[in-house]
Amino acid sequence: MTAKFKTNSIPNLNIEYRPLELEKEIREFWQENQIKEKLMEFKQENNNGITGWVEGPPTLNGIPHVGHARGRAMKDLRYRWKSMQGFYMPFWAGWDCQGLPVELEVEKLLGVKNKRELLERVGEERFIQECKKAIMKYQRAWVEVDRMLGVFIDQEKAYWTYLDDYIEKEWQYLKRAWDQGLLEEGYYVVAYCPGCQTSLSSAEVGYEDSYREVEDPSLYFKFKLAEDQSEYFLVWTTMPFTLITDTMLAVHPDAEYAKVSVDNEKWILVKQRVEPVMQELNIEKYEVTETVPGKSLEGKKYEYPFKDIVPKQAELDKHPLVHRVICEDFVDVNTATGVVHLAPGNGEEDFFAAQKRGVPVFAPFNDEVEFTADAGVFSDIFARDTDEMVVEELRKRGLLVEVKTVKHEYPTCWRSHHKLVWLARREYFLRTEKINEKVVQAAEKVEYFYEGPKNRFLSFLKEGKPWCISRERVWGAPLPVWKCEQCEAKTLVSSKRELIEKAIEKPQGHFELHKPWVDRVTFKCEKCGGTMRREDYVLDTWHNSGASPYARFTKEEFEKYVPTDFLTEGIDQTRGWANTLLLEHVILTGKSEAPYKAFLFQGLAQDARGRKMSKSLGNMIEANKLLQKYSADISRFYMLRKCSPVDFINFDLQELSRRPYQVLSTLYHLSRFFLQNAEFDDFDPQKYTFEWAKQLNELKNPDLWLLSKLQRTIEDYTTRLEKCEFNFALAVLEDFVIQTLSRLYVPMVRKELWTDDPETLGRRQAIYATLHHALKTATTLFNPITPYLSEALYRKVYRRLNPELPESVNFESWPNPEEKMQNKALEEDFQTILKCVSLAYSARQSAKLKRRWPLNKVVVVAPDKLCKALKDNEELLLELANVKTVEYAQTMPEYVSQKDWVSASENDFQVVLNAQRDESLLGEGLMRDLARRVQALRKELGYTPTDVLNAVHVAELEEENTKLLKPYLKEMAELVRAKKVHLHISCEQVEAEWHESQLDEKKIYVSIS
RNA sequence: GGGCCGGUAGCUCAGCUUGGCUGGAGCGUUCGGCUGAUAACCGAAAGGUCGAGAGUUCAAAUCUCUCCCGGCCCA
Structure with a gap:
């Protein structure tokens, strides 16, 4: 044995795989050597193409959990993979800094209950400072997760949605909308909490635990038909006060409506509800006299009963579309009467129905949700408090049918748990419904990879609702619209410079594009000379982030990178970022084009039992905490x-x-x-290459087979990645x-490597060349998934063998499958061999014949084709099966007896082994047992x-076994890497440290030194 | 209440597009085996009313309908 055998030190490649240690080391290496920065720079200068990218900015109102980590792993996968393929991808971070979620978080930190208290106690200026402080805190947590997870996103180039430069560019989107007549003022229905005296976003309405069981009036009433004084529509509601703002009745166009005679009146309600409603109203004597389709009721005028006490309603009544029946699919014909009264000032669906038809919206409310003078006798009363008055007025007019109370689930304020009220408020809109066709067309051209999310996104877009972009909040990009106090003329500014130029008084001192600074700027009206003040709104934060493709790049970069080849975010972004990106891009460019060519919607993360991760359940797994204890590579994998990726992942730490x-x-x-x-x-990878091995004819079938499998692996793997089928x-x-x-x-080559015979060195180098290639390729393929392990192996194995390699695995190119290395026939042959061995x-x-006991003979009974595959690789077959000889046959040979042979079979493939062992086989088997x-x-x-x-001693073997073993002692010495093996009758013969061992239920003793 | 997605072994997931032979894999469990790279691996066992019901068919996990349960989004 050579001295080299004694060197077994592999620097820094611990005998155990300890990912946490290894990752720490690699993180330091990346940091010290600026690998991330070098990679980005290198690809910018040397690439075969560009693949655009815009970061979907995380909202900085909380710390990232495992779901976010998963999203970031997918983004990093894309970046590393595309980089290795030779693309330059501007993988730059971005942060969503403004909006209600941040405000709420800061309100909580400041211990403020609502907006009014906020403005009184804290004031806008300080509030803005606190918001900035808060986002910086959360941003650090996100950066730390990226660092731990090994995400190579460029934090230096991050964009921040609250900075002036960004907001200016966002304003340019609005400018485009303004010029196209898409930006308008109008009414919009929002949820409002009477307790907190603030409107709520739809997200807040959806907060868990916001739905509570509450008690409400259950009111049946009737509206008289104008054309026939004996006919009435029967209607049900739980919100009597909305009768004050009622402007329409709705029926379902496809449902059948019945006219039911009750006393001397005819009541109209949906046919299928006649019986249950009559039962509920305790009316026994009634008769259905006629049925008509819902469609036929369309346009019927009804007598609105409160014209005398609500003056504005008397005025509205003259409008040709007011107080008439309309047909709407959303009418539910399975509850109540199937006739719904609509109050566009107090309901979203009602509102859209009115807007669609040009019906005026009646919303006589002040900021405290009290009725204004327009509501006549109801003025100055809080909306919900008029319920009883309304019922009384109905009773007076003989229109009340029944009033009870009902318990039902109803949205309440997540903070105060007051029942929410919906009401129309003056807001600003992007009239995106006008460009809906373009938007949908643009969306249809996009690749979504999976049908589910695609359908969901497209069907949402097809709704084509106008987009309310104004918010009555503080921490957001200001709406850049100034309105004249006198003549109500409006103007929109699209840059800071323009704003300062137009300002009557130039801003002094600190000035930024936020409240309260922008509010202090006034203009002179060009039309009438009056004073123009800014409309006191900030923009929807989704408009803010949706502006990122244009706002985060320079003009040149925008041309180069947008539309991006690929973006990915959570499925919750269907209505969020994916949508607003699309809408704003269509407005900006006027083209039916999305700012992304492909969009992968990811499933969200749930806990191990499939429950949503939430603070109240306490099942949130914070990404930072996960990565302190668990390996980033393993987590990513x-x-x-x-x-x-589209499935919801049930995150289970044990798994x-x-x-x-x-x-x-x-690996x-x-x-x-x-x-x-x-x-x-x-082994020197540069010297001992395939070409070298091939020339010396040292590549054997197992190597060729492995290389062929490798090509298929590269191909399949890459195709799956392209299709976003990461799993x-x-x-x-x-x-x-x-x-x-x-x-x-x-196992096929292990025996060949287990020697230092100089004669077979060439063959060993060929095996190393094969292994080197296969493992290095696998390491490269793993890099987008497990960047730490790949980097570690790359440095400690491949770069160690060849210091001329680039300093990081990220600079390697993506492997391409080579057709000439593929050998389908060989793969099939190997399948046969492996089947046979199995x-x-x-x-x-x-027959309880251990695998390490050699046997004399195997007989394979199989079709010719299979036998040929075995014959071609006979040496391998014998080695793997551990038998001395093999015979092939079409039918079972006669000499095979049940007594001495054992068999196993599958389909047309039968394998029989000779179970008889002579002395030499027994001896060799025994030797292997001892070894x-x-x-x-x-x-x-x-x-x-x-x-x-130096020596191996074996004692107390049975005499017979000693005899059997003797001829194999030399082979055994080689196998166990000992200079000599000694046999002893008893332990006492030699002074040694004996270790007891079992051999076929008998005790033996072994000592090594 | 509406829309979408899902329900297959103790757990996590394939299979369903285009119906067809005993419904698969991995993990976990038990037993046995192999192994000086390995927490790998191999063999066997236990474990399934393929969410429920109905329909179409010679034949259904697969197609159709209804219902139940879970999730997400919207009311």
Whole structure:
């Protein structure tokens, strides 16, 4: 044995795979050597193309949890993969800084209950400062997650949606809308909390626990038909006060409506509800006299009863469309009467129905939700408090049918739990419904990878609702519209410069594009000379982030990178960023084009039991905490491997540390195994190449087979990545590492490597060349998923063998499958061999013949084609099956008897093994048994695989066994890497440290030194 | 209440487009085996009313309908 066998030190490649240590080391390496920065710079200068990218900015109102981490892993996957493919991708961060979520978070921090208290106690200026402080705090948490997770996003180039430059560019979108007549003032229905005296966003309405069981009036009333004084519409509501703002009745166009005679009147309601409603109203005597389709009721005028006490309603009544019946699909014909009264000033659907038809919206409310003078006798009363008055007025007029109370689920304010009220307020809109056709067309051209999210997005877009972009809040991009106090003329500014030029008094001191600074600027009206003041709104924060493609880049960059090739965000962004990006881009460019060519909507993260992660359930897994305890590589692998990216992931920490560890650990140990052997033989990857091996004819079938499998792996993996099937992509890679490499290839060549015979050095170098290529390729393919492990192996194995390689795996190019290395026929042959071997094992097991015991003969009964595959690889077959000879046959030979042979079969494939063992086979088997025990002992006593033992002593073997063993002692010495093996009758013969061991239920003693 | 997605082994997921032979894989459990790269791996066992019901069909996890449960979004 050479001295080299004693060197087993592999610097920094620990015998155990310890990802946390390794990742820390690599993080430091990246940091010290500026790898992230170098990569970005390098690709900017040297690329084969550009793939655009805009970061979907996380809202800085909280800390990231595992769901966010998953999203970031997918983005980083894209970046590393595309970079290796030779693309330049501007992977720059971005932060969503403004809006209600941030305000609410800061209100909480300041201990303020609502907006009014906020303005009184804190004031706008200080509030803005606090908001900025808060976002900086959260941003640090996000950056830390990116750092730990190994996300190579460029934080230096991050965009911040609250900065003046950004807001100016956002204003340019509005300018485009303004010029096209798409930006308008109008009414919009918002949820309003009477307790907090503030409007709520739709997101707040949807907060968990906001739906509560409440008690409300259940009111049946009737409206008289104008054309026939004996006919009435029967209507039900739980909000009597909305009768004050009523302007329409709605029926379902396709439903059948009945005229029911009750006393001397005819009531109209949907046919299928006649019986239950009459039962509920305790009316026994009634008769359906006629049925008519809902459609036929359209346009009927009804007598609005409160014209005398609500003066504005008397005026509205003259409008040709007011107080008439309309047809709407949203009318529910399975509850109440199937006739719905509509109050566009107090309901969203009502509002849209009115807007669609040009029906005026009646919303006589002040800021405290009290009725104004327009509501006549109801003025100055809080809206909800008029319920009883309304009922009384109906009773007076003989229109009340029944009033009771009802318990039902109803949205309440998430803070104060007051019942919410919907009411129309003056707001600003983007009339996106006017460009809806273009928007939908643009969206249809986009690749979504999965049908579900695509349908969801498109069907949402087809609703084509106008977009209310104004918010009555503080911390947001200001709406740049100034309105004349006198003549109500409006003007829109689109830059800071324009604003300052127009200002009557130039701003002094600190000035930024936020409240309260912008509010102090007034203009002189060009039309009438009056004073123009800013409309006191900020923009919807979704408008803010939706402006990012134009706002975050320079003009040149925008031309180059937008539309981007690919974007990805959570499925919750269908109505959010994905939507606003699209709308704003269509407005900006006037083209039916989305700012992205492909969009992957990701599923969100849930807990191990499939429940939504929420603060109240306490099941939130914070990304920072996860990454302190668990490996980033393993987490990334787990999150991408477990399920499809569109599926909701049930995040389970126990699962995380099982299979994913095993896979990565196997890759680690394979690499270690390779390096250990390769270094021993001074393998030089630049010298011992395939070409070299091929010329010397040293590449054998197992190598060719492995290389062929590798090509298929590269191809499948890349295709799956292209299709965003990350989970399947990783299954392909996992299979290559676990099955192809670890389970099959290494055992095929292990024996050839287990020697230092100079005669076979060439063959060993050929194996190293093969392993080197396969493992290095796998390491490269893993890089987008497990950047730490890939980088570590790249440096400690491949760069160690060839210091001329680039300093980081990220500079490697993406492998391409090479057709000439593919060999389908060989792959099929190997499938046959492996099947045959597996059957042989199965047969052995049934006769309790250990695999390490050599057998004399195997007979394979199989079709010709299969036998040929075996014959071509006979040496391998014998080695793997551990038999001396093989015979092939079409039918079972006669000499095969049940007594001496064991068999296993599958379909047309039968394998029979000769179970008879002569003395020589018994001896060799015994030797292998003993060798196994010595090996176990070596490991136990801390010897490394390449250490050479001086002597191995075995004592107290039975006499017969000693005889059988004698001829194999030399072979055994080689197998266990010992200079000599000694046999003794009893332990006492030699002074040694004996270790007891079992051999077929008898005690023996082994000692090594 | 509406729309979308899902329900297959103890757990996590394939299979369903285009119906067809005993419904798969991994993890976990038990037993046995292999192994000086490995927390790998191999063999066997236990474990399934393919959410429920109905329909179409010679034949349904797969197609159709109804219902139940979970999730998401919207009311």
